[in-house]
Amino acid sequence: MVTAPFSHLENARSRMQLALRQPWDPSAAPPREFARLFPATTQVLIRDTREQLDAIAPALSSLRNGPGWYLACQPSIPAIDLDLPPGASNLADTETSEGVLDLVSAEYDALLAESAKLACDQPARGELLDVAIQAAREQVRRLAPSMADCQHVHLMRGPFAAPLQGPFAEAWIAGLHQVDNSQASSLRRVRRLLDITGHSDKTVEAVYSAVDPGTGSPPHDQDLVVVLAPATPGAPHWAVVDWPNTNQGTDQGWTDQTVLVADSPGEHTLLLAVTPISIGRPRITPVRVNPGGRSFAFGTTSNTAISTYLNLLERVIAPIPATQLAIFTKSHRDVNHRLWQAISTTTGPLRITWPDLQRWARNDLEAGRRVRAVT
Known part of the structure; x- marks a missing residue:
């Protein structure tokens, strides 16, 4: 039972060695380590690794009896260097949580770009980037007081x-x-x-x-x-x-002539924004899913349809008031919620103009207030 986490710690040691000591960008002069390029994320990785070490050390030190071969071969805690290289930026020098959030979110963007251009034949770098991206994402979630009200919500x-x-x-x-x-x-x-x-x-x-x-x-x-x-x-x-x-979101550039279109009712649909322009074919862009989403849906009352509903509400009402969110996500949606009706009951092609979306979203917000007032 105690030995199971050691493989994870060995992996952590390899990652931290690559992050802290081995050149990540050998073409730079002088060569730069991962920790110098992504100091905020590296410090999050250091914190997480220390937490792993602190969690396993007491269990290991408490082993006083057992099969002789087990005690003789009892592994020691891997020695992991957790010191930033000299000159690397330190999060402790950042005075506000907003400042830290800006640093981590900027690094998150850069990590995604680094991972996106990485070939499949570099597994060690890929593993470090995967862990770093996850750590940066979780740090943004911790620091943002409300992701719905956060300028970094696009990171999710x-x-x-x-x-x-x-x-x-x-x-x-x-x-x-x-x-x-x-x-x-x-x-x-x-x-x-x-x-x-x-x-x-x-x-x-x-x-x-x-x-x-x-x-x-x-x-x-x-x-x-x-x-x-x-x-x-x-x-x-x-x-x-x-x-x-x-x-940022793809709704920039929507006009009164923009129409949201989808042609496949059900659990998986492609939602597009079609905007006529003065010359040539219309501008067609996909609407982006909300955090955690993998698709859009209409013609159904499923969770994916609810996510689609919230996504479109947020195009008009951002952020959705916390008192209203429970109403929009639970059973209080009814015929008075015009946008919800369009999403949940349309069985043919879905067409919603940008002016209608704005009007229906505000109507649904007001209907939600009325529901809350009588419940």
């Missing part, structure tokens, strides 16, 4: 997957730029994207970017759309979508 957004159905989905893909499939498929970003969304067993048919590769924008800075081949004959293609978390 994730990828999503949905079938490509309907003319607007086809037009959206047609407006993207195809990138080199073999190059993109060798990136950890693509492999992890498929793993996270549960599509690692699917065949990648094409990879697209919202940015023309000829502009010189590196792959890790681009929205990425992986199109998967149909699972069975006659089934639709699927799109797995990822975007750099440095981007």
Whole structure:
């Protein structure tokens, strides 16, 4: 029982050695360690590693009897160097939690970019980045008083997957730029994207970017759309979508002519914002899922449909008052909630104009206040 955590501590020792001592950027002059590039996140890793050591030390020291071979071979606690390299920035020098949040969130963006451009043939670096990204994400959650009211809420957004159905989905893909499939498929970003969304067993048919590769924008800075081949004959293609978390919401640029469209009722749907422009084809962009979400849904009252509802409410009412959130997420939604009715009862193609969305969201907020007043 006691020996089980030692493999984790050995992994922690390897990660910390790579973070604190081995050059991460050997091309720099002088070469720079991970801890110098990401000092705030490194200190979070140090704290977490110390907590692991503190948790296991008492259990190990309390072993006084047992099978002779076990005591003779009793492992010692791995020696892990947990000192920042000289000159690395120290979180203790940052006076406010807001300042720390800014530092960690900036590093979170940079870690995502670093991971996105990393090839699959560098597992040690990949493991360190995975742990660091998770640590930075959890630190943002700890420091942000309310993620709904936090300027860093975009850090919590994730990828999503949905079938490509309907003319607007086809037009959206047609407006993207195809990138080199073999190059993109060798990136950890693509492999992890498929793993996270549960599509690692699917065949990648094409990879697209919202940015023309000829502009010189590196792959890790681009929205990425992986199109998967149909699972069975006659089934639709699927799109797995990822975007750099440095981007804020996609509702910037919506106008009174913008229409939100979705063509596949049920648990998985692609929600697009279609905005006419003066010249050429309309601008079509996917609406981003909320933290923890993997898709949108309509024509149902499922949890995914509720998440879709909250996502659209937040486009108008940000943040949603805490007193109203319980009303929107529980059983108090009724025929007076116009936006909820559109999402939950539409059985054909979904079409919501931006003016209607604003009007219905405010109507639902007022209906929620009335519900709260009588309950």
